[in-house]
Amino acid sequence: MKILITGGFGFLGQRLCKRILEIGELVGVNDETCAVSRVVLFDCSQPPPDLPTDSRVTFTKGDITDAGQCKNLVDEDNMLVFHLASVMSGQGEADFDLCWKVNLEGTRNLMEACRARKGSRFIFASSGACYGERAPGPELDSMKLLPQTSYGMTKACCELMINDYARRGFLDGRVARLPTVIPRPDINSGLPAAFSAVIRESLFGRDATLVVRPDLRHAVCGFRVLVRNLLHLAQLPEAALAGSSDRCMNMPSLSVTLLDLHQAVKKVVRDPAKLGRITFEPDEALSAKLSTFHNDMDATRARSLGLVGDSSAEAIAADFVAEYVDESLLKPVVELEEEPRHWLTLSNPYLRVFRVENPPGDQTLMHRHRGNSLYFFFENTRTQGQKLSEAFLDDAVSCGEIRYGDHASCNLVHRIRTKGPRVMCCLDVEFTASDCKPEGGSEGPDAKRARTEPPAIAGLSLIKERPTARVYSLEVPAGGSWQGALPFERMLWIVHRGARVSGGLGDSFLQPADVFFREGPQQLSLEVLGGQRSLALWLVELL
Ligand SMILES: NC(=O)c1ccc[n+]([C@@H]2O[C@H](COP(=O)([O-])OP(=O)(O)OC[C@H]3O[C@@H](n4cnc5c(N)ncnc54)[C@H](O)[C@@H]3O)[C@@H](O)[C@H]2O)c1
DSSP: OEEEEETTTSHHHHHHHHHHHHHOEEEOGGGOEEEOOEEEEEESSOOOTTOOOOTTEEEEEOOTTOHHHHHHHOOSTTOEEEEOOOOOHHHHHHOHHHHIIIIIIIHHHHHHHHHTSSSOEEEEEEEGGGTBSOOSSOBOTTSOOBOSSHHHHHHHHHHHHHHHHHHTTSOEEEEEEEOEEEOOSSOOOSGGGHHHHHHHHHHTTOOEEEOSOTTOOEEEEEHHHHHHHHHHHHHSOHHHHTTOSOOEEEOOOEEEOHHHHHHHHHHHBSOGGGSOOEEEOOOHHHHHHHTTSOSSBOOHHHHHTTOOOOSOHHHHHHHHIIIIIOGGGBOSOEEGGGSTTEEEEEEOSSEEEEEEEEOTTOBOOOEEEOSEEEEEEOSOEEEEEEETTSOEEEEEEOTTOEEEEOTTTSOEEEEEEEEESSOEEEEEEEETTSOOOOTTOOOOSOOOOOOSOOOOOTTOEEEEEETTEEEEEEEEOTTOEEEEEEOOSEEEEEEEEOOEEEETTOSEEOOTTOEEEEESOEEEEEEEOSSSOOEEEEEEEEO
């Protein structure tokens, strides 16, 4: 598969390229998994010094305002195009004509180049700047876009253009509406820049004065989550978006203040005294302008399609330390919700569900599991695990494997490295109601035994039983249906193999690792639509 990244020398383009090379294969047109044969980074600026030295990568300097160059770039059918090149908000306000030319005409040039080929998939980075002034409350996917900058206006126009090109079948367009992605490693301008600076400057040991009100809320996400989500959006089966005329969606974000981020940095480092000093001298006019930007982007639709959000501001700060500063500055062990590859996807008084994805070559930070957990794996791959103060040990996980960890009686502190060949993808279902121990906690009440006999329900097979939960499997063939009376007080459904369904888990396209929590005995029916995909589910009964 050939991949084009416009704006490939920029902040997100470089990170996206790195991740694609690590993963090595992507799901493309016709839902087929293909090896990445070439990644073209296209940009008008000077290439940065640390570009990847990988034979699959080529660098092309050029300008998307030149339609001929765009045509040359999209020189194959079935290409995957990430369109990230853009004039940004500050420059757009300073130069309206350039903003119009690059962001509107440049995008159209690229879309026309895709249209001239078959099967182009087009992923576009839009922005929360599309929203502009609006009524208080979260920014919803369904809201009218009233941007207050020329940059935001061009992004909003591109969203409509992409919807129409997709409707006509000119290309398969998908639009990620981004919050502010933090922290950028280099000093940048623009109103939201303070949300990067508060992390970056203090961690680089530099004093900084920030001119935005410290209590002003803004929607942000970490770079790791954003890159992962762009790739997830790009690989969604066509069936997952079928039936919607809107290809645009808010990316998951955290609504945070500068104070939140400042506290988060202090919490994850070994020695807060070594941080640069942050002082606040708010400029009221600047803060008022920034308060019209996105401050709480609702991403219900994206989350329902398997996109994820950062678990905490601490996770964003810890990731920056490890990637751009020096991992030894971090405290030796981070909590589960502070580990940047553990994405909290469901949380209630009984359990927390983290989705964990770790590409080949990548490894988690050393982190602590305090609660008993069930782990569900979705890929065959080899890993290495290292417990605190021990050596790495080889391991292998397989798709469909389920493991249990009794961590409440003895906390697990470890890190995981993926050796490959595939991304390590797992759901960590942590039972919060079990007797979690504080750090170094001694032996407590023994885990409870199952109180009842497992019920016999047609279609459900008991495949694992532990003191906190039982796991059943359920398979429904393509075009088939299932219904059953479920006597459970609390249950978690996990999708192992997805399909388009209707019934008790909604009318949607279910994908591996989707989760649904239900309480109380109930009658559930499921119909698997279409004749191609069968559905495989796990049901976790909480004991
Ligand atoms: N980073 C964020 O916080 C954020 C938030 C919302 C949206 N976005 C969008 O995400 C995309 C990537 O953002 P980023 O942070 O990597 O930006 P960036 O500024 O780091 O990278 C953009 C790249 O586009 C290139 N470019 C600009 N004009 C071009 C042209 N005419 N032809 C070819 N290349 C051109 C620039 O040289 C730059 O390298 C952009 O479209 C941006 O609007 C980013």
